[in-house]
Amino acid sequence: MRMDDIEFHGEPPSNIPTMVVAFGGWVDAGEAATGALRSLVRQLAATPLATIDPEAFVDFTTIRPVVRLSAEGERTIRWPRIAFWTWQPPDGGAGLLLFRSVEPQQRWRTYATLLLDVAARCGVQRIVSLGAVLAAVPHTRPPLVTGSSTDPAWQARFEACGIRTRRSRYEGPTGMSTVVMDAATRRGLSALTLRGQAPHYLGGAPNPAVRRALLTTVAHLLDLELDVAPFEAAVRAFRTQCDQAVAKDAAVQAYVRQLEQDYDAPGDDAPRPRREDDFNPEQLMHELEDFLRQEREGRGD
Secondary structure (H helix, E strand, O other): OOOOOEEEOOOOOOOOOEEEEEEOOOOEHHHHHHHHHHHHHHHHOOEEEEEEOHHHOOOOOOOOOEEEEOOOOOEEEEOOOOEEEEEOOOOOOOOEEEEEEOOOOOOHHHHHHHHHHHHHHOOOOEEEEEEEEEEOOOOOOOOOEEEEEOOHHHHHHHHHOOOEEOOOOOOOOOOHHHHHHHHHHHOOOEEEEEEEEEEHHHOOOOOHHHHHHHHHHHHHHOOOOOOOHHHHHHHHHHHHHHHHHHOOOHHHHHHHHHHHHHHHOOOOOOOOOOOOOOOOHHHHHHHHHHHHHHHHHHHOO
16 A cells, blocks of 8 residues: 555544545535535544645646735745545544545546545545536525435435435546546445535535535434534525626526526426526626625625
């Protein structure tokens, strides 16, 4: 087991059955998946276990490090972080291995092998992948979260938790999370995916509503006691800002109403509405990002 690119902060435990992962980039619409994982680490007060050196996997011209100034005016460089945490419940029950990462640009198979070697060292038997995708859904309704698994027992668990199950029929380019889950399945691990759906017309705007939905779903699935109340104010503010941005354009308002009708239609086979010819989602995305930035600047965030 080669661990040249990883630094452990302590001796890894060997009795953790479940790993939860989230990758930025391809399947992280609205930064919901990585945001949910970050919240999971904070609420559980998880312990840092290890970091992977991004040097061998990340193209820093694509995902650039950032410069920050300390209170004393000292400049520091923050590099993209690839990290593991562990959590053990107070009652001595089954713990969690948590992993959050940017999506690497190179050496994907080596990267997946390294990640799964750490999981094996910790005794992981199942992996839960958090993700978020852009979909034809309205921001005015609760975000949908769907699940799928290679394990029939976990499929049944999805149904018991009220999580919609959906077998993907997608073909085309894929992301790091799919590569990792495929490699995990080949090792005989159970693979579970949870995917939140973010309104496509909001583009890359950070979406606290989808983040909360993913966090609530994974907590239910894994029997975790988490507090999602801190999200309430952010979700309300985001909804208000989206409403104000959408209200500026009658065509966008009409499109959102179509999405609401489709969302509220009974059954899973309701037809998805087409976009209006004069509706430009890219333009709305830029307008919303400008609007949200102005709001943050006005509040001094």
